[in-house]
Amino acid sequence: MNEVTLQPCTKAIAGEITIPGDKSISHRAVILGSMAKGTTRITNFLDSEDCKRTINAFQALGVSIDKNDTSILVESNGISTFTEPQTPLFFGNSGTTARLMLGVLAGLPFFSTVYGDPFLTKRPMDRVTIPLQRMGTIFDGREKGGYLPLSVRGGDLQGITYALPVKSAQVKSAILLAGLLAKGETTVIEETPTRNHTEQMLRAFGADITIKGNGITITSQKHLDATDVHVPGDISSASFFLVAAAIVPGSNLILRNVGLNKTRTGIIDVLKRMGANIHIQNQSTTSGEVFGDIEITYANLRSTTIEGDVIPRLIDEIPVIALLATQAEGTTIIKNAEELRVKETDRIAAIVDNLSRLGARIEATQDGMIIQGKTVLRGGKIASYHDHRIAMTNVIASLIASEPVILDDSSSIAISYPKFFEDLKLILNE
Ligand SMILES: O=C(O)C1=C[C@@H](OP(=O)(O)O)[C@@H](O)[C@H](O)C1
Numbered sequence: 377m378n379e380v381t382l383q384p385c386t387k388a389i390a391g392e393i394t395i396p397g398d399k400s401i402s403h404r405a406v407i408l409g410s411m412a413k414g415t416t417r418i419t420n421f422l423d424s425e426d427c428k429r430t431i432n433a434f435q436a437l438g439v440s441i442d443k444n445d446t447s448i449l450v451e452s453n454g455i456s457t458f459t460e461p462q463t464p465l466f467f468g469n470s471g472t473t474a475r476l477m478l479g480v481l482a483g484l485p486f487f488s489t490v491y492g493d494p495f496l497t498k499r500p501m502d503r504v505t506i507p508l509q510r511m512g513t514i515f516d517g518r519e520k521g522g523y524l525p526l527s528v529r530g531g532d533l534q535g536i537t538y539a540l541p542v543k544s545a546q547v548k549s550a551i552l553l554a555g556l557l558a559k560g561e562t563t564v565i566e567e568t569p570t571r572n573h574t575e576q577m578l579r580a581f582g583a584d585i586t587i588k589g590n591g592i593t594i595t596s597q598k599h600l601d602a603t604d605v606h607v608p609g610d611i612s613s614a615s616f617f618l619v620a621a622a623i624v625p626g627s628n629l630i631l632r633n634v635g636l637n638k639t640r641t642g643i644i645d646v647l648k649r650m651g652a653n654i655h656i657q658n659q660s661t662t663s664g665e666v667f668g669d670i671e672i673t674y675a676n677l678r679s680t681t682i683e684g685d686v687i688p689r690l691i692d693e694i695p696v697i698a699l700l701a702t703q704a705e706g707t708t709i710i711k712n713a714e715e716l717r718v719k720e721t722d723r724i725a726a727i728v729d730n731l732s733r734l735g736a737r738i739e740a741t742q743d744g745m746i747i748q749g750k751t752v753l754r755g756g757k758i759a760s761y762h763d764h765r766i767a768m769t770n771v772i773a774s775l776i777a778s779e780p781v782i783l784d785d786s787s788s789i790a791i792s793y794p795k796f797f798e799d800l801k802l803i804l805n806e
């Protein structure tokens with residue numbers, strides 16, 4: 377446990393931060409780099425606990441991966457040279473590693489066992505094991521293979537057509553990765569678009585992938601071509617500082633190198649709708665991913681309703697958006713976000729608990745929250761629930777609290793943003 381006492385900030389937030397690499401894209405770069413034949417150099421990789429789990433998993437399959445801070449060198453002879461893992465694969469706290477790796481393991485002619493930390497062990501895996509079983513993989517585990525730990529007997533897959541029952545990029549990605557290794561074609565149908573980094577990167581590595589309406593089709597292919605990947609900054613990490621600047625009076629902040637893929641920019645749309653003063657500059661593209669600088673200046677905020685198709689475009693930002701809503705005039709309603717209940721913790725319960733302890737007027741609904749603003753937040757003891765996004769939201773809340781805030785444990789922050797406190801210090805000007 378790493379308890380921290382957080383002091384309210386006394387000055388406006390000002391300056392600039394270069395945001396570290398995107399977590400989703402970092403995972404995928406290691407996965408596809410390992411599956412491709414040749415050398416893949418990854419730059420601006422997110423050097424965080426979750427992304428290291430994905431590296432470790434491929435090392436256990438015999439791939440050579442060298443990490444030097446944020447630079448990664450993957451040297452692989454391709455999928456056909458992977459070897460059966462001799463010991464269980466540990467996925468730590470990382471849902472993305474678990475779901476995407478299950479898609480890869482499903483297509484390999486091996487026996488493997490996989491497990492996670494106590495938080496990942498509670499998260500549903502049947503959303504991937506059900507379609508992968510239909511493709512031909514044999515899983516075993518608690519509740520018919522619904523939860524980690526799991527055993528996997530992969531190989532000999534048949535392509536399927538599968539309509540996603542949950543709005544999940546992890547499920548879509550697991551099926552597409554298995555589809556690459558299956559006979560024939562595999563089509564995933566998604567009613568609501570979710571982050572499309574897997575599709576973009578599969579294309580960059582030479583996979584045969586086509587998108588027609590809401591159907592994504594991949595054709596069996598045993599060889600991918602290695603290619604270099606530069607990872608843009610993570611908009612989910614940037615969102616903590618976007619909200620900090622939006623709620624601390626007088627602030628002005630520039631966030632550099634932030635990924636601006638349309639499937640991820642829901643937070644920018646919501647901030648604009650709520651009246652934030654936000655501008656995008658210096659846009660360019662890397663490995664099919666748009667990125668640029670975001671400038672935000674403090675302005676008075678108004679409430680909004682957040683629901684429907686925007687939800688997957690900001691799912692990981694909802695904890696910090698709830699904090700934002702406590703500083704907006706009126707009633708903010710968040711709906712259709714039931715997926716928050718099966719993240720690292722039940723994020724709806726965790727947010728409502730913490731913000732209520734600080735005096736916010738917030739209530740939980742089955743699929744979201746209702747927040748009345750604007751409220752002055754007080755100090756007090758709040759909890760991380762060992763969830764990095766909850767912990768970082770708490771730190772940002774402490775900036776505007778009237779007295780110090782005590783956070784029970786900040787260690788989970790290393791899951792996605794090990795340099796969070798260093799970057800925060802750069803803009804506090806205390
Ligand atoms: O594919 C990904 O990289 C992710 C997808 C989302 O999860 P779901 O697929 O469960 O919605 C997101 O919450 C997670 O942080 C990362």
Ligand SMILES: C=C(OP(=O)(O)O)C(=O)O
Pocket residue numbers: 399426469470471472473692719720765792
């Ligand atoms: C939900 C998250 O990640 P994962 O599902 O990979 O654990 C997250 O980073 O907020």
